[in-house]
Amino acid sequence: MTLTGLHLIAGEWVGGGDSFAAVAIGDAAPMAVQSAGPAEVHRAAEVAEAAFPDFAATSRTARAAFLRAIADGIDARRDAIVPRAMAESGLPEARLVGETARTTGQLRLFADHIEAGRHLDLRHDPALPDRTPAPRPDLRLIQRPIGPVAVFGASNFPLAFSTAGGDTASALAAGCPVIVKGHPAHPGTSELVAGAILDAIRATGMPAGVFALLQGDTNDLGRALVRHPLVRAVGFTGSFGAGRALFDLCAARPEPIPFFGELGAVNPVFVLPAAAAARGPAIGAGWAASLTLGMGQFCTNPGVAFVLESEGADALAATAAAGVAGTAPQPMLTRGIAGAYRSGIAAAAAAPGVETLARGPSGDDRHGTPALFQADRAAWEATPALRHENFGPSGVLVRLADFDAMLAEAQALDGQLTCTVQMDDADTDLARRLLPILERKAGRILFNGFPTGVEVADAMVHSGPYPASTNFGATSVGTLAIRRFLRPVCFQDMPAALLPDDLAGA
Numbered sequence: 001m002t003l004t005g006l007h008l009i010a011g012e013w014v015g016g017g018d019s020f021a022a023v024a025i026g027d028a029a030p031m032a033v034q035s036a037g038p039a040e041v042h043r044a045a046e047v048a049e050a051a052f053p054d055f056a057a058t059s060r061t062a063r064a065a066f067l068r069a070i071a072d073g074i075d076a077r078r079d080a081i082v083p084r085a086m087a088e089s090g091l092p093e094a095r096l097v098g099e100t101a102r103t104t105g106q107l108r109l110f111a112d113h114i115e116a117g118r119h120l121d122l123r124h125d126p127a128l129p130d131r132t133p134a135p136r137p138d139l140r141l142i143q144r145p146i147g148p149v150a151v152f153g154a155s156n157f158p159l160a161f162s163t164a165g166g167d168t169a170s171a172l173a174a175g176c177p178v179i180v181k182g183h184p185a186h187p188g189t190s191e192l193v194a195g196a197i198l199d200a201i202r203a204t205g206m207p208a209g210v211f212a213l214l215q216g217d218t219n220d221l222g223r224a225l226v227r228h229p230l231v232r233a234v235g236f237t238g239s240f241g242a243g244r245a246l247f248d249l250c251a252a253r254p255e256p257i258p259f260f261g262e263l264g265a266v267n268p269v270f271v272l273p274a275a276a277a278a279r280g281p282a283i284g285a286g287w288a289a290s291l292t293l294g295m296g297q298f299c300t301n302p303g304v305a306f307v308l309e310s311e312g313a314d315a316l317a318a319t320a321a322a323g324v325a326g327t328a329p330q331p332m333l334t335r336g337i338a339g340a341y342r343s344g345i346a347a348a349a350a351a352p353g354v355e356t357l358a359r360g361p362s363g364d365d366r367h368g369t370p371a372l373f374q375a376d377r378a379a380w381e382a383t384p385a386l387r388h389e390n391f392g393p394s395g396v397l398v399r400l401a402d403f404d405a406m407l408a409e410a411q412a413l414d415g416q417l418t419c420t421v422q423m424d425d426a427d428t429d430l431a432r433r434l435l436p437i438l439e440r441k442a443g444r445i446l447f448n449g450f451p452t453g454v455e456v457a458d459a460m461v462h463s464g465p466y467p468a469s470t471n472f473g474a475t476s477v478g479t480l481a482i483r484r485f486l487r488p489v490c491f492q493d494m495p496a497a498l499l500p501d502d503l504a505g506a
Contacts, residue, residue: 005033011208028087036214045230047209048148048177064111071104073196088186090331110173143486145175147232153183154237163193167235174485184217261470265416266303272427276312284316288323290450296393300451321358344390353379415465416442418451
């Protein structure tokens with residue numbers, strides 16, 4: 001499939017703005033990509049707003065068919081999408097084949113969810129005309145779509161968190177048009193997926209303005225998009241700095257809008273003493289595998305493990321170090337990400353009281369070198385380079401004197417996406433003391449596993465208290481994600497002829 005480097009607006013591939021050169025690995029064809037400006041943003045927002053009334057009024061069955069058609073189109077293009085995504089991201093084929101399946105599976109799951117009406121939260125309080133001292137009116141509640149949504153593609157998931165990823169799928173499922181700002185690290189992948197969405201729009205008769213792709217490599221494009229008065233919400237997965245800047249822009253608008261940002265975390269692992277004694281080597285090996293998976297470029301990367309001083313801690317450290325040292329170098333997503341990661345591990349290695357347990361093989365300026373550090377409590381607390389996310393395959397083992405110190409460090413944590421507890425039955429009483437703290441720190445709490453790998457399911461929560469995310473009451477993964485782009489509307493004493501179809505039988 002020939003790539004154009006153009007934007008998709010109102011069902012047409014169009015140019016506009018300056019251009020930038022897409023970066024690719026290997027023998028992938030070079031690609032000049034348009035970079036959208038204010039005119040393209042305004043046009044995309046206008047057609048999205050024009051499409052909104054009709055799209056919001058579509059039946060659940062029709063929108064479900066649209067989501068399934070997108071999934072079918074991505075499956076049909078997989079043999080073009082996967083090689084392009086490999087060339088742009090440096091991610092291996094098996095990972096991207098799996099990510100393609102996750103993307104299409106998510107679309108189909110959301111289709112099933114809305115077709116069954118499980119997102120609507122229907123409520124009905126029948127009228128009580130004879131109630132005293134005052135009658136009660138007839139009250140009916142339903143969730144309704146909020147309007148056009150801006151979605152920012154993520155660097156680390158060119159499919160599952162990008163053009164047709166979770167934010168786009170959930171907004172479309174809710175009945176909201178979507179304007180995607182494609183990530184400049186994978187514009188060809190974005191264009192191929194957008195083509196599948198365009199085919200689905202045409203096949204199912206959806207309004208042309210229901211989806212737009214704006215390519216670009218400037219911060220000005222993102223600012224223009226979140227400031228546009230027709231955009232009603234924003235979905236974002238990325239760095240803390242960029243996410244906080246966009247969050248502030250959303251809040252500073254004359255009419256503020258919700259910003260659903262997932263900004264990352266260190267995702268701590270708490271190893272309780274009986275577990276460390278019984279299976280320290282296995283925990284260390286599992287931690288190293290999770291830590292270095294995909295060169296550590298997951299928002300759920302478990303960047304710190306807390307363990308009490310013991311022989312089990314020694315064994316855990318030894319196997320984790322061996323796993324990190326033996327991890328082969330792989331390309332990171334961009335040279336900028338690789339450079340920032342190298343700066344982070346250099347700062348950690350140079351910090352007083354921090355011991356380097358392992359360093360993996362080095363590569364060129366786009367490759368990440370896995371690293372494992374060890375610190376006592378004082379060094380951990382004194383070293384910001386350890387306590388903040390370093391996006392890549394590095395971690396720190398924090399050795400503590402006693403369980404009270406572990407509770408104190410848990411209490412001192414910022415908000416996280418995940419917290420993990422490694423425990424055996426003999427640790428139950430300690431886990432019971434730790435759990436109330438962790439419930440206030442993270443959106444997902446795991447036991448005897450590792451957090452990389454986020455299941456797309458009804459019960460999944462992928463968010464957490466700030467700074468892990470900007471809205472702890474939401475999730476960017478799972479069917480609950482659809483609710484971000486809906487708002488409750490109550491109809492009081494509404495004539496039956498005017499009731500929305502979904503309320504008529506409620």
